[in-house]
Structure formats: C-alpha cells, structure tokens
Amino acid sequence: NAGVTQTPKFQVLKTGQSMTLQCAQDMNHNSMYWYRQDPGMGLRLIYYSASEGTTDKGEVPNGYNVSRLNKREFSLRLESAAPSQTSVYFCASSEDVGGLRSYEQYFGPGTRLTVT
C-alpha cells in the first residue's frame, strides 16, 4: 500500500497563477483532509471531505477550492495564488466517523509551495 500520495512535491508559482494539488489514498478511507503548515502555526485545516461527494470548509478556506473526485482522490485548487499561500500543504485521510469515535489520520509527504 502506498498510503497517501501527493503531487507535486515542490512547486513555485507567480502571484496570480493557478494550480491544483493532487492527493490520493489507497486505504479505502471515507474522510480526506487538506491542511497547511506554516512556521510556528501548526497545521490548520483548509477543507475536508467526510465522504465522496461532500466537502466542507475548515479553519482557513479562503482562496482555495476542493474537489472530491472519487473515494480515492481529493484535490486542492488555488485559483489565483498569493504570497500568503506560501506554505507546506498536507493531505490526510481517516476511516469513517461514527458518533464520538475518532480515528487516526494518515498523512501524505506534503507539497512545498512557494508563491513569488
């Protein structure tokens, strides 16, 4: 099993350019997440998808859009990149949620994005 994979690993964009970050998982998880990690800020949730066909905003959704293409894939799109979006982006997945039960999240290796 590859677990959670992300592409690309590195990306440099100019202000105003657009791009899509790809994420895929092969663990048959229903839930998928996109986080950004900035120095001294920890991880902040951008968007999440509790199941195929559903997406919800997290803590910092502005400037981003997501697509849950199918159960395996969850993409993050920056329509018009800004320097403030320079960050490391992590995709994660987890098993179903039920009541108060929670499950560990499995993380991809990250995408390092620089916007100049």
Added chain:
Amino acid sequence: SQQGEEDPQALSIQEGENATMNCSYKTSINNLQWYRQNSGRGLVHLILIRSNEREKHSGRLRVTLDTSKKSSSLLITASRAADTASYFCATDVGIGNQFYFGTGTSLTVIP
C-alpha cells in the same frame, strides 16, 4: 480557536533521558491525539487518548490526560536519537473527524 498549545516549544536532551512535553487546549474534547513529524515529512500518528481515559501507554510512550485542567502530557522514556522530531497534539472539535493541531514541540535527542 481551539488550537492546542504545546510546551515547551523546543527541548534538547541527552540520549537515554526522558522527554516530557505538554499540551493545553481551550474547550472540552472527545479525544486527543499525539503525532510525530520528522523533518521534511508528513505527520505520523502516535497515540490516541479518549476523554474518559486518564493514562495510556504505547511502547516507550506514556500519555496522560487531565480534562479538568484541559491538558495532556506525552512522556518518551529512554529517548533515542531517532526520536528527534517535532511532536504535535491534536484535539477534536466534536464535528466529524476534525482535529485542531497545536504548534508543536521540537525535540532534539543528542547521541
């Protein structure tokens, strides 16, 4: 924000010593998890403790949870150089499977 905060921000110890890091959070939680992140890598789940548990062990890891103080601690016993990493606590918000991550403790274990 319900973000947890780890303390200390950085910790440097000798191999073989114990490492203790703490996490404080602001609101009631269902669960709390600890993750490790090696430099340049994704996070790896270490241990989950539920709100009705007070202590949990996994190998050299010991986690405690004090819901009255809204705090948790992670103890790594007999540390090794390979334990060098950043450690994050993550608290749930009771909505789906969303977690808020803290800012992390950077642990350096000197051989």
